[in-house]
Amino acid sequence: MPKIEETCEVTINGKVFRDWDSVTATASINPFVRMVTLTVTEKVGANGAVGQSLQIKTGDAATVKLAGQLFASGHVHERQVAYDANNHSVRVTFASQVLKAVEQSIPLKDGEFKGYSFQAIANKVLGPLGIALKALNPPSGWDKAFKYVNIEPGETIFNLLSRLSKYRGIRLHDDKDGNIIARGSVDKKPTAEFVEGRNILSASCLAQNPRDTAQEVVGQQRGNDNSTPAQNRGAYSGKADANGSNYSTDKQIQADIPADSDDLKQAAGYYNLLSLGQQVIVRIVYQGWLLSSGKLPEVADYTSIDSPMLLLKTSNLQIAEVTFTQDQAGTRTTLIAQSWITSPGSFETSKPEQTAAQKATSTPLTPSAPVVTGPGGLAGPV
Template sequence: MPKPQEICEVTAFGEKYSNWKTVEVTRSIADDVVIHVMLTVAEISSNAKSLSDLKLKPGDPVTVKLAGREALDGWVYLRQAAADGYQHAVQIGIASRSQHVIASTVDCKPGQYKNQTLQQIVSSCFAKVGVNFTIIGNPPGANLPFKRVSEHMGERRFDFAARLCAMRNIHMVDSASGVIGFRGPAATSGLEITEGRNMLRGRVLLQTWDQVDPIVINGQDHSNESGDDNRATKGVASIPGFRRPARFAAEETGNNAEMQMRAAHEKDFVLLKMVDGDVSVPGWLTRDGSLWMEHVREIITLNSPLLLPSNSMRFMIKGVVHRQSSEGGTTTDVLLCDTLGVGGGGQEPVHLDDQSGGAQAH
């Protein structure tokens, strides 16, 4: 049985449901930006007398609390019931409101944005389905206006935003207040996971299979007086190691500063693949009483001679999965990545005064 302070409570239309057989709550920068909950029940809600009294259904607005702390404000998107002569169960899926930008496509009305920033464009696109978008931390270059951007018919709102975020080296993650755009990890959390103390199990992957160097982004610009300035722009990022050039075409037009941000974004995703891990800890709460999912993007120290080439390393928390079941108890999977994997010092300087094009082929 879970501890009283480790209960998952779902509230819909004033009715509270808390007798879940299994609980899984996920928040991650590595997936589509949706906080996601999957629950199964064989024993019914606190006020229900039979399985048929579990009235949650797709479309119901709900809030989810873990250990009394708000984890999600969203909607039921899935109800799946199964029964035979020996057993019965209901599975409930819940997603945050940000799921609207995953399911819906751009309106193409007006379909084109001129001289607007990433914040302005994505906020306008997401607001049409009731989702907020906020860039935090004032990343250099993030407020550089796009000269002209067009929506593509049939493109998901999330994919449209991701296309533009790549040009400003901005990553996205879901939150209680909507989608957050960011670059780099948050402050060091002070949290530690230590083998033999609070680590149940773990896995850490360090690899160079995906390492490339240099990363070159080629693009073009427009509206400059010089045709040479329009003809070719370029950004270059480096991941030291083997010389294995990787060249890409930019999704949008832009000057050298914009191409440099796009190259840094590509570098971030390579670094995310080069370092990957997941470590399980008991319970859902950290030592200060906050949920582990509240610490996504923060830096953590892992102390594990069994998993690491050195006794201790620092990682960024790229995601969290809170779990609960009668078999596995109440645990949290902390998903790890390189501290540079979202631009944490890994971006070459962005010179905003570099408005020129005319870069030669690398």
């Protein structure tokens, strides 16, 4: 029997399955769902009998443990079978329970939320699926109610929560229990330490030239009897800045819900995370699945990397993706670490200057005579 540190254990309907030919298990910020793919080849016995693989069916509830620690809770998502006269081969993929939220459209008739907080909206749309939303160190004000939220036709549960999360300064990912985590700040103490020549099998690093980046999100408000459409457009804005080196980019994005300055500030920070998150990307491969702490690495945890060959020594990178593998080459873990996964930069909020159209609706103007092209190509007043 293999060592517990190198064992993938799947429990389905109370039965435990082990002894796989290959294992690939992935958790990531994006894509969102934990997936585990296993293969097994079994000898055909007397009367065509085979072993454990025939007892695994799509849709079965399942939990997956790696090195004796729970990694994923969900169901059998796919089952692929091939056979000949001597062998029976099966490839099985398990998916986290949150896959249901990624694929299912929102089963609501009204299509609108008024005065609901993010948690309340999540409870409403996730409840029928048996999935919970759990907040982890959320920022102050994350539970503020949204004035109005309209559901897009055919919008999935995850798409709704994802687009609302940027207005509350949180990032979403799943956990080992099949819950959705709304994550704010993260403990910056590294949970893993990798040193060249000690515990790194292979590594690579992509570094981009950092730049001054300004993201501005402009919002609008619903109209009323005392305002005009032009006045409601661009009523508020939020801005996020990140210092770079020698050049800058400025982007403006239109909000997709009625939002105030604080909401737009959080959204601007979210877009800055997307913009800056790939300035440094490091890929680390190490032996085994467990860290020196005896724990499995987790998405969004900070890691320390010291590699002269990569010109890199930092403790400011977070795990964006972790993949555990086991095959004939051995048992290994691949980490993708990035900066700017969950920690936003500086924010500013403002009420932007009125556009010409907005000023025209609130300031009396004396119209001048129009200018047209006259006879002979001359321009003059009518």
